[in-house]
Amino acid sequence: MANVTCNKEVVSVKTWGLFSRILHWWLVITLMAQFATGAIFFIWGDELSTAMMFGVNVPHFYIGYAFATGLVLRIALLFVGPQTLRWRDMLPLTPNQRRDWQETFLYYITLFRRPCPPSLGHNAFAGPVYIVFFIIALAQVAIGIFLSFMPGGTTQMNSPWMTVHEYLFFALIAFVVAHLAAVVAREINGKHNITSAMIHGYKEFTEAEYKALILNPDENNNPTFTAGDISHAHADNG
16 A cells, blocks of 8 residues: 555554645744744834834734634645544544543653553644644634734734733743643654654554554544555565
8 A cells, every 4th residue: 555554563654645744834934933023022022113113023924924824724624634634533522532532641641651542643632732722823813913904003012902912922832832842752752753754744653553543443533444454564565
């Protein structure tokens, strides 16, 4: 199979397509740029001259629209994208998903002493967190667009919506910090090459993990896989 290969008891599964990977890094880059320009406003806003304020506000405005475009496309994939990107894959809806959510939660709170169930897409605990991120980011974009149409200067800066915008700014930073910490922890524990998978698209599993995924009767991760994929991968790869 083109999307499943096996070598030395490691099964590589094509999880993230090219478009989803480009979209992921687009959101990362534009969000980091927004954090940088937003931090300038937050820290030195009252001390900036009109020219400097304009010089920061223009890239913040345009990068915000670039981030918004990527965000809308990613939210669209929750409904029309591949199975591993859809909202049903990210929420604990089935009994198996709820069980995996509990086991993944225990994996984190016991500092990785408990086993973590494998997942083809987002892990069971991260999925709902991403949904919350999309909601917060969408609200942040909407408020940012609303503020951009307000008169500048005191009117804009003293708006209660600016205060909400700042709170959501810190909420998004908290998400990014938690996300990075979780990814680093998973990489240290040698689980499924999460970072590189978002570059080349393939996640790695042991044969036991892969069999558990494809034999899961009501798992939404990827119902198109069958138990025969393992043997087929062995036949193609020795």
